[in-house]
Amino acid sequence: MADEHGFRKTGTPAQADGSRDAAGNGTDASEQARSFAMMEPRDQLRSLIVQEMDGKPFCELAGVTFDHRGASIVGHILLDTLEERGYSVDDFDAVGALTAAAVPLVGAMIQAAASRGEDLNGFVMDFVYPSIKGPSIAGKRVILLDSWLSEKSYVQTSSLVTLRNGNELSLDFSVVEHEGAQVLAIASLIGGVDMTEPTIKVINPVNGEEHDLPFVEVFHESDLR
Template sequence: MLAVEINGRPFTELAGVTFHHRGAELAGQVLLDALQEAGYSAADFDAVGALTAAAVPLVDAVLHAATQRGQKLNAFVMDFVYPSIKGPSIAGKRVLLLDAWLSEKSYVQTSSLVTLRNGNELSLDCGIVSRQGASIVAVISLVGGIGIRESSDSVSSPSQQLAEDPLRTAIKIVDPIDAHEQMIPFVCAFDESLFEPDVGESQSADNDCEQMR
């Protein structure tokens, strides 16, 4: 389903998957599986938040998938007008921040302009969440891009590889108020390189995406 939805495009909000009855069900399970593979258990987080409008159906999918596994999660969404959140209070909660597709591609713009390149928008969202009294466990996405695609004389990536795992990195976040820096883990279920035209048609990509078809 993801391969069909992306179909060689550099970016999509994945609505053809996340609003599909089967796609949403699978996406919720796949995201929880990706977190588990990255070393997180159900005891590590209390709530999941949508960074963009594209992530709202995914947050709902994760909630339902967690319920099926006996885990109680709350959800919230970033307020796209006022610097706050919408949903149950996250004060004192350990939260995940979720998007459909997060990338280091500098030209990618999502519905709230969240990208991993330089991370200004993501830093703002993290600052808002922190001031709500929550601690950020990780940033997660269904599709993600962590590869370096610019020349060596360009701005360096804010992400660094952890344990040589291509699905997990740490994102450098700079608080917009006090300039405090921290590294927040980033976990994606599928690397965007799997869906590039020269790779997406290969057998390896077919195998990796089989569970989403």
Template sequence: MHNEHAAHEHEHHHDHHDHGDAHACSHETSTTVGAFRKTGARGAQAAVSASASGTDDGATSASEFIDFGASEGFFDARGQLEPMVREELHDRAFSELLSLSLDHHASGLIGHALLDTLEDQGLSVGDFDAVGALTTAALPMACAMVHAASMRGEDLDAFMMDFVFPSIKGPSIAGKHVLMLDAWLSEKSYVQTSSLVTLRNGNELGLDLSIIEHEGAHIVGIAALVGGVDMTEPNIEVVSPVDGSSQVLPFIRVFDEQQLRD
């Protein structure tokens, strides 16, 4: 009886040791230097692997695979995101776009679409150190930009405006160049809330500008996923509520509201 018990303990210990080795191997593989965990539509990664090994049964096309971390190739994040945004805007005067920015698929596209559009307009991550959410709806988009920048080997912080006390929440921005971000920035006469900044003479952004300057940072521009600002020049004049002085800032939008509604 004693020998049987000892054999059982030895077998249990051996199994535990095997599991530990397997776990260690798995951990070692997942933390390989320079490797990204591939992401994409459910089942797409398996399809790509099957296609590469010649065992693909055609159930899932490899073309559906989206690898946000791959160094080779390029995917059109803006093009893939556009039909989602169009559907969200359909028959709606306004949306916080949270159904997209908190979606497992659209969120990654948003981060890369914003970075791509900024770069197309001559403003790369190297030109700013942090992105600040002007509204609560913009916060998940700012975080998406942080992750997208990280996948490109760039360091980018995020922060948000404190809507109760005039300050910011997040890492210090003292001495940094920052980009301000909103989910939807419009000049239409919506009531200003924590989900939307309306632009009438630039006054609504004046307080945010003064807070950023008080924190010792410099704003390089204003961006939005959807822009409803009707302008011939891509700039926004921000008026200070303190002394009435104004500052012209470049405005960059990924999607034009009117074009999406056409």
């Protein structure tokens, strides 16, 4: 019977004697969970990403960003990585999803910042009007996010974004500029831009103008293979 003073409990207690995989081999889920919990958060995220990208030339990492373990740490790790690169949470006002794959990252960063007593908004770039979905970014400093940005990820879930020649990001930048926002950098869980100080060349397909933006990657693709 459910406790009338609280939420109904869901799920069942973990089996003390473990479970069995498809091949019939015994596995101790509790031991695996304990081993994972003993890792540093960055190593936890690395292990989840390596498992998700195994055998795949490219994926959107949904198996990580929607996993309860990944979702609980990825926002903090992105904030920490940005700070290591000189972008404290006080230095930007909002984070924006370049693609649908980055939407859970935006939510995770908002929650992580809130847990630190910081106000951070989010938004999604889209080709369907209105092009910016979320609180107004007029006059705001923003960081643009993606899950995996490398030469393999040129086919994206947003028609606004194409990465070519390794580090040329063709982005309808007028969408952001029209809102009066200042883009400080682009960040991604996995990056594949082979530079000592990675940058993304942003090309405005409307007028052909181009400039470089700092590229902040949590993990470099070659370090995960």
